[in-house]
Amino acid sequence: MAAPDLLFNLRNNFYLGAYQAAINNSEIPNVSPDEAVERDCLVYRSYIALGSNQLVISEIDASAATPLQAVKLLALYLSASENKETTISSLKEWLADPAIGNIPTLRLVAGVIFMHEQDYSEALKHTNAGGTMELHALNVQIYLKMYRSEHAEKQLRLMQQIDEDHTLTQLANAWLNLAVGGSKIQEAYLIFQDFSEKYPMTGLILNGKAVCCMHMGNFDEAESLLLEALNKDAKDAETLSNLVVCCLHLNKPTGRYLSQLKGTHPEHMFVKRLATAEESFERAVQSVA
Structure with a gap:
C-alpha cells in the first residue's frame, strides 16, 4: 500500500491560490527531510505569491538546500528590477x-523567470524535459503564451496519463480550453465550477x-465574481486587469482599477501593452496635427 501523501493538502492550497491557507497549515508532523524541503519551498513560494519577497530573502540563508536557494532566487528576481541581470546571471551559472542543474525546483524557477522575461525558448530549454506535474503544467502555460496550443495539448495528454484527476491536470485542461475557445469555454467553466464546489x-x-x-458574454456575472475576488485581495493583478476589461x-x-493596477504592478503585461498603445495613439495624433 502506498504511503499517505502528507503534503497533498499543502500542494493543493498552493496550486489553487489559497496561499495564506498553505502558510497557516504548513505545520505537518512526521515528514521526511526531502518532504520538509518541499514543504518549505511551497510555504516560501506562497509568501512570494502574496508579495512578501523580502521575508523570503531574509529567511533563506546560504546553508539552505538548493531547492530553497532557487526559491530565494525567484524572490530576488521579483523584488528588484535593477538586480534582475545579476539574478539571471546567477541562475544561468x-x-x-x-x-x-537538473534539480526540478531550480528548473521550475528558471521556467518562471524566463517566462517573465518573455524568453520562451530559454524557459522551455529547462522545463521541457518535465519530471514533475508542476513542470508539465508550466510547459502548458509557456506553449499557450507562444500561441502553440497543439504543443500545450501534448503536455496535457502527458499529465492526463500520469494523473487525470490531479489539480494541475484539471487546471491545465481549463487553460487549454480557454485558449482554444468556442465550445471549450463551457468545459473550462465547469472545471472552475467543480473547484469552487470542492474547495x-x-x-x-x-x-x-x-x-x-x-x-x-456574461459580463454581469463576471463582474460580480471579480468583485468577490477583489474582496479577497485588493492588489491582485489578474483581478484588476480582468475588471478593467x-x-x-x-x-x-x-x-x-487601472490606477490600482499601474500603482501596484507597473511591470504587468496589461500595463505595458496599454502604455505602448497610448504612445502609438499619441504619435498618430501628432502626425495628423
Missing part, C-alpha cells in the same frame, strides 16, 4: 552546474470562472 473559493478560481463568463464591456468607468 547554477543551471550549468552538473551537480545541481474554499480563491482569487484564482474566481478569476477562472470570470474569464469564462466574459468569453461567453469587464468594465469596458459594461460601459462602466475603469479608472480606479
Whole structure:
C-alpha cells in the first residue's frame, strides 16, 4: 500500500491560490527531510505569491538546500528590477552546474523567470524535459503564451496519463480550453465550477470562472465574481486587469482599477501593452496635427 501523501493538502492550497491557507497549515508532523524541503519551498513560494519577497530573502540563508536557494532566487528576481541581470546571471551559472542543474525546483524557477522575461525558448530549454506535474503544467502555460496550443495539448495528454484527476491536470485542461475557445469555454467553466464546489473559493478560481463568463458574454456575472475576488485581495493583478476589461464591456468607468493596477504592478503585461498603445495613439495624433 502506498504511503499517505502528507503534503497533498499543502500542494493543493498552493496550486489553487489559497496561499495564506498553505502558510497557516504548513505545520505537518512526521515528514521526511526531502518532504520538509518541499514543504518549505511551497510555504516560501506562497509568501512570494502574496508579495512578501523580502521575508523570503531574509529567511533563506546560504546553508539552505538548493531547492530553497532557487526559491530565494525567484524572490530576488521579483523584488528588484535593477538586480534582475545579476539574478539571471546567477541562475544561468547554477543551471550549468552538473551537480545541481537538473534539480526540478531550480528548473521550475528558471521556467518562471524566463517566462517573465518573455524568453520562451530559454524557459522551455529547462522545463521541457518535465519530471514533475508542476513542470508539465508550466510547459502548458509557456506553449499557450507562444500561441502553440497543439504543443500545450501534448503536455496535457502527458499529465492526463500520469494523473487525470490531479489539480494541475484539471487546471491545465481549463487553460487549454480557454485558449482554444468556442465550445471549450463551457468545459473550462465547469472545471472552475467543480473547484469552487470542492474547495474554499480563491482569487484564482474566481478569476477562472470570470474569464469564462466574459468569453461567453456574461459580463454581469463576471463582474460580480471579480468583485468577490477583489474582496479577497485588493492588489491582485489578474483581478484588476480582468475588471478593467469587464468594465469596458459594461460601459462602466475603469479608472480606479487601472490606477490600482499601474500603482501596484507597473511591470504587468496589461500595463505595458496599454502604455505602448497610448504612445502609438499619441504619435498618430501628432502626425495628423
